[in-house]
Amino acid sequence: MPCKRHVSIEALGAGASGFVLKGDPPEQLIAAVRTVAAGDALLSPNVTRRVIAQFTRVAQPMPPKEFHDLTARELEIFQHIARGLSNVEIGLQLHTERQPSRPTSRISCRSLAFATAYN
Template sequence: MTIRVLVVDDQAMVRAGFRLLLADEPDIEVVAEAGTGREAVAHAARLDPDVILMDIRMPELDGLEATRRILATGTSARVLILTTFDLDDYVFEALRAGASGFVLKDDPPEQLLAAVRTVAAGDALLSPSVTRRVIRHFTSERRQAPPPGVADLTTRELEVFGLITKGLSNAEIGRELFISDTTVKTHVTRLLQKLGLRDRAQAIVLAYQTGLFDAS
């Protein structure tokens, strides 16, 4: 299956670089480019890409608001935030907006390609170091009440949820709980459905906004 990508950045040279990199991959197709947030929203609505590489700082409409507007339509597209800093001031807001992960513009090419494939597969791209900073940020805020869906989670789903919040991959969760990767994926899918969440990134934010695993 081909991963359809929309590249969004206000610098034409940056867009061209990403297009050249992605075009060499047999399983990836760049369906369009956008230089502003408004263009990104329009292209996303018209083309329904699988992954959107989204710059934050852009004229007319920044990447945060563009992400909010795109994801508010109910699209299944995953937004991968492009940033020049390792966890800059916008990252937490991007998580709240529904972004599925982050990549640095100067990351090695293979890292960017892996990121596109990771979020296209429905996973979030949050490294353990990023996860730790997300935890620190959201635990410093006023707690919110957990959504009703938490009461519907099974014991095993709660165990998996707790390990997701620590930044563990499916394989690592499987080893921790002595279950297969496929079983882990099933549990993850079910708990996200019950909680009305898009992916792991939103699950991690929810857990620490509500203090769900504070006693763990």
């Protein structure tokens, strides 16, 4: 049976800056109100565990099918792009003076930011 999203996850998704539980000690509630009023965020330890569990269950995107059609060299360039290297830095890494090809043009990458998901 799939785990339901806890109300704390919903509240944070709606923009809450913190979430404490009614069973938390009064001192913790007071500290939480002060923390959030100062512009910071705060979660009860039990909520933190739930948030971590929720985000570790998030599925990673599958690479486009064309990703597997890249040559070894294009894949190497793609990995450098995904790490955020510039064309000049990639050229230095690959020991070449010419600009590297753009493997992102051969696959369904809408942007370089999209490419970073596959690093």
